Amino acid sequence: MPRMTEAEKRKSHKRILDAAAYLFREQGTETTSVADVMKAAGLTHGGFYRHFSSKDELVAAAFKNAVDNVLAEMESASSKAQLQATRDSYIETYLSQCHVKNRGEGCPLAALAGDLSRGASDARHEGFNAVERVAALLKEGEDQSEGIAMLALMLGTVTLARLADTDASADAILDAGSKGVDIFRSSWPAN
Numbered sequence: 130m131p132r133m134t135e136a137e138k139r140k141s142h143k144r145i146l147d148a149a150a151y152l153f154r155e156q157g158t159e160t161t162s163v164a165d166v167m168k169a170a171g172l173t174h175g176g177f178y179r180h181f182s183s184k185d186e187l188v189a190a191a192f193k194n195a196v197d198n199v200l201a202e203m204e205s206a207s208s209k210a211q212l213q214a215t216r217d218s219y220i221e222t223y224l225s226q227c228h229v230k231n232r233g234e235g236c237p238l239a240a241l242a243g244d245l246s247r248g249a250s251d252a253r254h255e256g257f258n259a260v261e262r263v264a265a266l267l268k269e270g271e272d273q274s275e276g277i278a279m280l281a282l283m284l285g286t287v288t289l290a291r292l293a294d295t296d297a298s299a300d301a302i303l304d305a306g307s308k309g310v311d312i313f314r315s316s317w318p319a320n
Contacts, residue, residue: 133179142180144170149191150198154240155233158188158248185249192245192252195237196259203266216266223283224307229290229299238263238280239287269317282309 133141148169152161163184164174181187203219206212222228228235238259245256264276267283286306293299 138179141170141172141176145172145177145180145187146191146194149187150195150237151233153188153191153244154195154235154237158184158241158244158252163187185251188245188248189251189255192237192241192255192259196255196262199236200262200266204262212266219266220283220310224286224303224310226290226296226299226303229287229303232291236284236287239284242284269314275317279310279313282306282313 145166149161149166152166152169156165163177166187167174167177177187181190203212203215206215223236228239232240238256242256245252260277260280261273263280264273266276267279268276283306286302286309290299290302290306293302
């Protein structure tokens with residue numbers, strides 16, 4: 130059997146990361162097996178160890194990949210106005226029924242923070258890095274705690290909305306969270 134080229138290996142690696150990022154967010158890290166990830170990536174289970182030494186390594190890498198994808202637009206903003214526009218869009222999307230119902234494509238922290246807090250140190254480290262990255266993008270001034278508070282409010286809102294028995298209950302929670310964000314942001318100094 131011919132050896133895989135470096136380009137093919139990178140392409141397979143990316144497919145594994147994308148499949149794992151989706152499945153881990155959708156189903157959790159404990160209930161998603163390496164075989165599940167490899168099947169979703171269209172690869173054989175035996176090929177896994179060409180890319181990762183363990184499932185824990187995959188969890189950390191897939192989580193980081195998901196965070197990179199979710200934050201790409203905000204992190205690439207080239208001006209304060211562009212950052213503000215992408216941040217506003219991020220917050221609106223975050224506090225929506227679409228995000229509540231599509232955890233596999235949403236915020237990796239909202240889907241996996243509990244799993245990561247119980248997992249291997251590399252995954253916890255990636256989780257905390259994500260908190261710092263998101264907080265830095267959500268804050269208006271220099272105070273990092275401002276961004277952490279905003280993230281906590283948003284993440285808590287989505288978590289509670291996912292517990293709701295009906296769409297109407299979830300909408301009420303999302304509305305309350307949006308009001309909280311508006312109140313919080315109104316206390317920020319004017320630009």
